[in-house]
Amino acid sequence: MVKRKLCEPLENRKGSLYFDGFSVEELAQKYDTPLYVLSEKRIRENYNRLYDALAGKYKDVRIYYACKANTNLTVLKILQLEGAYLDAVSPGEVFMGLSSGFAPERILFTGTSVRSDELKFLVDAGVTINIDSQSELDRLFKIAVPSTISIRVNPEIGDGHHDHCITAGPQVKFGLCEEDVLKAYAVAKKARVERFGIHMHIGSGILNINSYIQAVEKLLGIAKRVHDELDITFDFIDIGGGFGVSYHPDDDDLNLSEFVSKIVSLFKAKVKEYKLGKPFLCVEPGRYIICDASILLTTVNTVKLTPYRKFIGVDAGFNTLARPAMYGSYHHILAANKLNSKSNETFDVVGPLCESGDVLAKDRKLPLIVEGDVLAVLNAGAYGFSMSSQYNSRPRAAEVMICQGKPVLVREREQFQDLLLSQRVALQGE
Numbered sequence: 001m002v003k004r005k006l007c008e009p010l011e012n013r014k015g016s017l018y019f020d021g022f023s024v025e026e027l028a029q030k031y032d033t034p035l036y037v038l039s040e041k042r043i044r045e046n047y048n049r050l051y052d053a054l055a056g057k058y059k060d061v062r063i064y065y066a067c068k069a070n071t072n073l074t075v076l077k078i079l080q081l082e083g084a085y086l087d088a089v090s091p092g093e094v095f096m097g098l099s100s101g102f103a104p105e106r107i108l109f110t111g112t113s114v115r116s117d118e119l120k121f122l123v124d125a126g127v128t129i130n131i132d133s134q135s136e137l138d139r140l141f142k143i144a145v146p147s148t149i150s151i152r153v154n155p156e157i158g159d160g161h162h163d164h165c166i167t168a169g170p171q172v173k174f175g176l177c178e179e180d181v182l183k184a185y186a187v188a189k190k191a192r193v194e195r196f197g198i199h200m201h202i203g204s205g206i207l208n209i210n211s212y213i214q215a216v217e218k219l220l221g222i223a224k225r226v227h228d229e230l231d232i233t234f235d236f237i238d239i240g241g242g243f244g245v246s247y248h249p250d251d252d253d254l255n256l257s258e259f260v261s262k263i264v265s266l267f268k269a270k271v272k273e274y275k276l277g278k279p280f281l282c283v284e285p286g287r288y289i290i291c292d293a294s295i296l297l298t299t300v301n302t303v304k305l306t307p308y309r310k311f312i313g314v315d316a317g318f319n320t321l322a323r324p325a326m327y328g329s330y331h332h333i334l335a336a337n338k339l340n341s342k343s344n345e346t347f348d349v350v351g352p353l354c355e356s357g358d359v360l361a362k363d364r365k366l367p368l369i370v371e372g373d374v375l376a377v378l379n380a381g382a383y384g385f386s387m388s389s390q391y392n393s394r395p396r397a398a399e400v401m402i403c404q405g406k407p408v409l410v411r412e413r414e415q416f417q418d419l420l421l422s423q424r425v426a427l428q429g430e
């Protein structure tokens, strides 16, 4: 296991925090806060580290970036240029992928509870559809019979950092269980689908290699049955995403080389044993690619000492970063200009929303904080902006990317006018 300290793209220069070579205080001053800051360099590094680890062990590998983690257009463009494929879970994500230059053949749609008009959109767009239910398959075939179909398997083994993020197992809505998988492929074969894939995604934020290995084994066992019983050969086998990232400085990172080596060895051995041909090995990471490639900057508005607690009130709440409120997730927080000060104080870092659950960090050890300080919330790239909202009628944050060596505003801060978009006032003429 590998320990993570303050490491790239973060840097401590004489007590001040730098991100990808730039002072975060200066960025906060120039672009205002709350502000997501992203690193092009880190996105490329994360992608290539994973690609090299996989391709070093198995040549025919594809990385589908799970863009639900972050659909910023520049992020998508960078990954498209790196040669990534795209995992999209909604027509909107397909639209974002196409808009950023992904060819439709490189997009795999894995939706759930999909509408028929959405299926029509996907067929017209020419993306590959990964089926989540028999109903979806039947409705798709009424619209068209695509040349390629993939089925999402529920391998009945799930894992993840929180119950909400476990996406396989008996209680979970996703995918088809073994016998239903066989029925669905039989229907697809009868409808004269020509090429096939098979897919699973067991959850998100997985640091436990064993559950992943068991699920891969189960998936490949099901692939064997489909192959043997229906004479179907797979062009690709997609084992999903979910590779965990450590959020706490004392936690261990995922040991990538051990993880990859165990998964790929198993994959190769089973594909050979089951005579599954030469399928592409596909993975679908979101968090691994983008999580540590972005931080959230927020300014301290108030320091409030009550008889019971010490609150730091900042300008980012769960409208800006939902994960702590939604999953109780830990995000490490640094005071941008106090990296060399001792963290002797215990604070609750709270946002500006009118809810008591608007907490970014509870009982957090920090240096003495004063109003005007800039705090950096780490590991904010995955499911940060993409889950943000306008709750309490607060316009969404801006995004700046350190791109080709300089900061570029890649998403403007929303203004009050944006709160009015799409609204129509009834009662006209009153």
Ligand code: LLP
Residues within 6 Å of the ligand: 066, 068, 069, 087, 110, 165, 167, 201, 203, 204, 205, 206, 240, 241, 242, 243, 284, 285, 286, 287, 288, 323, 327, 382, 383
């Ligand atoms: N593939 C599929 C079909 C997925 O549903 C997901 C995530 C992924 C891939 C990518 O998972 P990742 O590699 O990013 O873990 N909002 C939660 C995470 C929910 C993930 C949902 N599906 C969070 O903030 O932790």
